[in-house]
Amino acid sequence: MHLLVLGGTSFVGRAIVEEALRCGAEVTLFGRGRTGTGLFPGVPRLIGDRDTGDCTALADGRWDSVVDVSGYVPRHVCQAMDALGDRCGRYLFISSHAVYERSGLQPGSNEDAPRRAPERTTELLDDDTYGPAKVACEDDALARYGSRATIVRPGKVAGPHDPSDTFTYWVRRAARGGRVALPADPAQPVQVIDSRDLARLVVRLLSDDRPGVFHAVGPAEPTTLGGLIETCARAAGTEVEIVPVTPERVEPMFPLVRPNWATQQRSPARARAAGLTATPLEVTAADVLAWDRERGEPPIRRGYTPQQEQRLLAGAYRP
Known part of the structure; x- marks a missing residue:
């Protein structure tokens, strides 16, 4: 598998790259080149900056799958997809449980629970806009790639190299x-989900070429x-x-x-059926x-x- 990771040197991205390499994938990294410079020697790196809109390094190359770890606002996702065009097979977007409506949530909710309205008018991310911006990112990925898109919504991720404390x-x-x-x-x-379980799920979904939306929780x-x-x-x-x-x-x-206790009682059934480990x-x-x-x-x-x-x-x- 030829895999492109958009942001693969910090925590979740790092775990995904480690798992992909362990499984024998050929990995290419895209990022600003500012973090994890000593990680993954020999892995090709494409340098760009999604904040400034510089995705020119993605203009060449072809990959079986893309994992988008660093897309936070719809501009990030759309610029990457525009640069990639049809030169990738599956596009897997790492989203968030913040996409869901905050009221009316029931314990055991699955991936079909109501989402918040998409946010496209600001790139200032806070508690009110982060989730809606992720909704817009999801929508754009699904609109562009359809059945070739996969959405993973992690809960709180834990593990070594976690910068959140x-x-x-x-x-x-x-x-x-x-x-x-x-x-x-x-x-x-x-x-909470171990970052390595999240990584294994991502690589498994790509290996199986599986579309859909999945809760990554443990x-x-x-x-x-x-x-x-x-x-x-x-x-x-x-x-x-x-x-x-x-x-x-x-x-x-x-x-x-x-x-809201129900936000900590989401169903992992779909992801477990797809291979989520614990x-x-x-x-x-x-x-x-x-x-x-x-x-x-x-x-x-x-x-x-x-x-x-x-x-x-x-x-x-x-x-």
Whole structure:
């Protein structure tokens, strides 16, 4: 398989490239050439910048499949498709669960749940526009390639090399052990997918030349936020006591905390039938812990500092 990856050196893209190479694919990368310059020696790299509209490097070449990891607004997708023309077989777009309507969602929802209205008037991405922009990207890919298009909608992705700090916060915090402040109900369901499972699904869908839309969510067995924290502690060999707390202020998007529980109860049935694997959550946690320690545990941007957590645990803001 001759595979072109649009953005393949950061986290999800990196995992997809690693899996594709492991399976014997011939991979070409397209990107700005600013990240992961030491990764994948010998893999051809085409240099361009989707933000500035420079896709001229895609004017030549032919590929069996394209994976679009770095398309966030419809201009990105349309410019890449215009440059590629009909010189690719399948176009697989990495989308997001943010495409779905926020109200009326039921537990167990599948890929046919109502989506939000597409956004084409701005490229400023925030909580209100990110999902609708992804809707527009999906629509454009499907309009251009039809049955040659595949859409993958990951949930929260976890694994080594994750730049978001979201899962890493809980892995690192659980490794310290002791009383853990949680500004949420420990019974909240949570869905995370290992980046390597997502990568295996993507490569499998391409190998099978399978169209459609697929939820990429895990783990294999339903878990709660409290259960996830305890699993991270087991992976680290520590013990934790989870203490629900009332935060000092509103905590927007605290790591893995979601007020709408149904967003963490989406059905993975279609993706599993197509070959989605499920790495045990404890394995993911252990691998993230090892990676975090290997990189020297740099400061992370999410969650509580130890000082903030101690104030909360002292009882000043507990219910």
